Amino acid sequence: MMKRRTTVVxxxxxxxxxxxxxxxxxxxxxxxxxxxxxxxxxxxLMLNFLLAFVICWMCKRIFIxxxxxxxxxxxxxxxxxxxxxxxxxxTVIVTFAFCIGLTPFDNKPTMWRxxxxxxxxxxxxxxxxxxxxxxxxxxxxxxWLGKRKNATLYAILIASVLxxxxxxxxxxxQPIVTVIAKTIWATxxxxxxxxxxxxxxxxxxxxxxxxxxxxxxxPFCFSTSNQYPTIxxxxxxxxxxxxxxxxxxxxxxx
Numbered sequence: 597m598m599k600r601r602t603t604v605v606x607x608x609x610x611x612x613x614x615x616x617x618x619x620x621x622x623x624x625x626x627x628x629x630x631x632x633x634x635x636x637x638x639x640x641l642m643l644n645f646l647l648a649f650v651i652c653w654m655c656k657r658i659f660i661x662x663x664x665x666x667x668x669x670x671x672x673x674x675x676x677x678x679x680x681x682x683x684x685x686x687t688v689i690v691t692f693a694f695c696i697g698l699t700p701f702d703n704k705p706t707m708w709r710x711x712x713x714x715x716x717x718x719x720x721x722x723x724x725x726x727x728x729x730x731x732x733x734x735x736x737x738x739x740w741l742g743k744r745k746n747a748t749l750y751a752i753l754i755a756s757v758l759x760x761x762x763x764x765x766x767x768x769x770q771p772i773v774t775v776i777a778k779t780i781w782a783t784x785x786x787x788x789x790x791x792x793x794x795x796x797x798x799x800x801x802x803x804x805x806x807x808x809x810x811x812x813x814x815p816f817c818f819s820t821s822n823q824y825p826t827i828x829x830x831x832x833x834x835x836x837x838x839x840x841x842x843x844x845x846x847x848x849x850x
Contacts, residue, residue, distance in 0.1 A: 605659040606736050609652060613728035616648045618765050623647060632708045638717050645720040652727055665731040666799040675796030676804060682842050683788070683805045686835040687812050690828065694815040697825020701818040714814035722806035729759050729786065730793045730802060748794055749847050756786030756840075770823070777829050784840035785809065791843030795850055 615621070620637070623644035628636050656663060705713075738751035760783030767775040789802040796802075812832075816822070824832075 602660050602663065603736065603739075605655055606663065606732050609655050609660075610728050610732045610736070612651060613648050613724065613732070614762070616644055617724055617728075618762065620644050631712075632706045634709050634712050638713050642717060642720050645724045648724060649727075664735070665727070666793065666797055667731075668798060669800070671796060671798040672800045672804070675792065675798050675801035679792045679795060679801065679846065680805055680808075682839055683808055686839055687809050690809075690831050690835055691812040691815065693828045693831035694812055694825065697828045698815050698819040698821060701815075703818050703820050705817045710814065710817045714811070714817050718807050718810035718813070721810060722803045725759070726789065726793075726799055726803045726806055729755055730790055731799050733758070734790055734793070749844070752787055752790035752794065752843070752847065756783050756790055759783060759786035774824050774829060777824075777833050781832050781836040784836040787840040788836070788843035791846040795846045 620641055621644070623640045627640045627643050629639045630636050631639065656665075734751050734755040737754050738747055741747035741750055744750070760779045760781075763778050763782040764775060767778045770778075785806075789806060792805060793799060793802045
């Protein structure tokens with residue numbers, strides 16, 4: 597039986613990390629660093645990720661020492677080998693769709709902007725979201741469901757729906773079709789990440805796959821547009837729903 601203190605700390609930690617990611621607080625109050633042509637908000641968000649990681653690490657060390665995240669190095673390569681190919685294929689297809697939809701590219705970013713906004717930032721996103729959505733939220737939901745039939749699948753679905761709804765805030769200002777599409781495909785990706793996490797028993801695997809999938813956003817660095825092209829919307833929706841189906845297959849097979 598899980599200790600009540602552990603439950604309380606995990607829930608509070610999940611809420612804190614969710615709030616920090618969505619609000620950019622507290623870093624947004626004091627950090628506004630301009631480097632080259634990098635949008636200052638990315639520096640702010642990455643600092644906020646770092647603060648959230650420190651809070652999570654401290655809670656793990658002090659309050660929830662026995663909480664299992666699955667952050668061991670053993671099993672990373674086998675997990676990527678067994679479950680990563682569909683994500684790589686989807687990323688290639690979606691990136692190609694973005695390149696077509698955003699052509700002609702009308703921006704010439706520095707290498708620093710491409711590296712920070714297109715890669716480093718998404719490393720932080722992958723670690724941050726997988727820590728609190730899979731490592732904390734999905735696990736705590738599964739523990740609450742106990743020995744109910746399909747408890748693992750239900751935990752994945754609930755965490756994924758919340759993951760999808762969380763993307764509404766990041767899509768505000770976009771056309772309603774884009775908001776709906778992003779919510780659906782984020783939910784679908786959550787199912788895939790959650791299933792891979794359970795199957796591989798290693799949180800680094802969905803973290804790495806999360807990063808790989810997010811790399812499809814690099815073409816935006818070469819465009820002044822922040823709108824999703826229609827071809828990219830459709831491609832993302834179809835590709836990620838297929839990944840969700842694969843995720844459910846993984847869980848049912850296990």
